[in-house]
Amino acid sequence: MLHVENLTAAIGDKQILKGLDLDVGAGEVHAIMGPNGSGKSTFAHTLAGRDGYDIGGIVTLDGADLLDMSPEARAAAGIFMGFQYPVEIPGVNNMYFLRTALNSVRRARGETEIGARDFLAVAKEAMQLVEMKQDFLDRAVNAGFSGGEKKRNEILQMAVMQPRLAVLDETDSGLDIDALRIIAGGVNALRGPERSMIVITHYQRLLDYIKPDFVHVLVDGRIVESGDHTLALHLEDHGYADFVNTDLNDAPERPLAGASS
């Protein structure tokens, strides 16, 4: 479904992604782990369409060239990015924002727009998923939200948008254990045979709750190792030291049950 080939991204002279390859099939959940500064968030933003990068390589979603599309066209094509730092938008009502977003992609797809009443039903269902109360919808988008509320709001948006591919950028950062459980519960409920996910995280902890089909290690702008969920456990025990500042061909042997490339 998602095909990434030799993806490069730079800001000015600073090369961040240095030839990233990744294939994500329908219904698969891929975790991308890596140390700070390895390019994880940049990868997420290149998928969502943020301005300001010099980008090379190939990224296609269901065969369509993603790199050519505006952020809104990517959303209409089915990409959803959960932000590490969701943006506060004072004055814009959360419910209004959600409905505008959903109707924007529906319009772009040639579907009929959804009315206020029908939308409320959609929103209510999504809210249950992330254990939110009604007043959440009446507040301004992320304005004055706690860290946990902001992340829940991201998952709420994902539940409303029903994307083909969700890219969750450090959705676990800054969460206490209860919030983590709620968010992981929401994400798991949204897993399905037609929906793929890329879960970007610094810590293995999230993957106790969201069990990935594949784990990739991103170091210095490249995926240097891929495996199943046991790779994450290995990283938890040993850190990223094995992969950092070493010639990868000389990387020590590790027991990686069921690892696939």
Next chain:
Amino acid sequence: MSPTAAASGELEVLDGIGFPTKRDEAWRYAPHRRLGQLTFGPNADGLVGESVELGQRIPDVGGPRIVVVNGVVSPELSTFDAEGGLHLSTLADAADSGAATVRGHRDGATIVDAYAALNVAYATDGAVIRIDDGAQIEAPIHVVDVAVPGSLTNTSTSAVVIRLGAGSSATIVETRIGIGTSFGGSNVHTSIVLGDDAALEHILIQDLPAQQVHLSRVEITQGERCTMRTRSFNLGGSYGRLAYTVELTGADAIADLSGLFFGAGEQILDQQITVVHSAKDCTSRQSFRGLLDDASSGVFNGGIDVCPGADGTDAEQSNDNLLLSNRAEVNTQPRLEILADEVACKHGATVGQLDDTALYYLRSRGINAEDARRLLINGFADQIVDDVSVDAVRTWITRRLGHDHD
């Protein structure tokens, strides 16, 4: 350079005052050449009110309405039906009957500048709103001022007198518009006195045509423990000037002023605010937002004067601005003069552009660039619009700003 008075015989009102210039701080950013082309004089009578089409140009707030066309109240367009405790009349009638409140207004008017003097000289009609002690007036009262630049003078003059008795409450909406495409405008002054424990929300909408100029002064005097909320929307005209002076003369009173100015083209939208704390333990808030597109410019000149003895004053002021074009500008200036002890005063101003990260965030949710921009602009404006208690006004402003947010 000086405006010409049609009736030059009455120009003695201007003796010793002179017209403001760029050297006057309060008039620094005003378009003096254009102001010099305004002409003032007695308002021509006999203008037919029914020929004026108000329609969607003003909000339909329900309740009684007084419509002033070119400085003269139009009986055809006005409805004076008032509930108990509310007394509505025209300024002309009130002046004829010698009502003390009106005499007090005219005698006590502060002549701060030439336009104030011209208003006192030529505002022979307008609206008088009196509310009895303890009366709670539910329906909003609407005063509409329509400028129709004529051949004798191009600038109309009127006044609004508002007196709230002790413990009374009301909501008053003033809408200032103009008709036609010829140059001119209006010079309207409002005098508000609140008795002890009274509460008033006063909403002022300035939406004159692009060729016209609006000059407004609102002078407010508050008694003890009363609450004044002003909400201003400075939207129309080539130059729109909204000046407020609030005197907190009784202890424990609250003055809460907020406003939005939204300019495009080459508009200049000017807010001149002064809150004078002359009694103890009063609270004042000034919260003004500017949205400036194209080559428009905004002015916020906000003063807090804390007089000797006004201990326990709590005053805050903020002015936040969004520049939507690289040709737009805003001039924001706080003026604080604090001569009392135990005073809490805060002020802050921001000038920014639309947040690129927020635009990206919205676009990543499928909202196209233009809609995302509009959503952010409206969100910024709505933080002032949402402060208005009258639904019809919120709806009207929302539509006027070009969106149909529900």
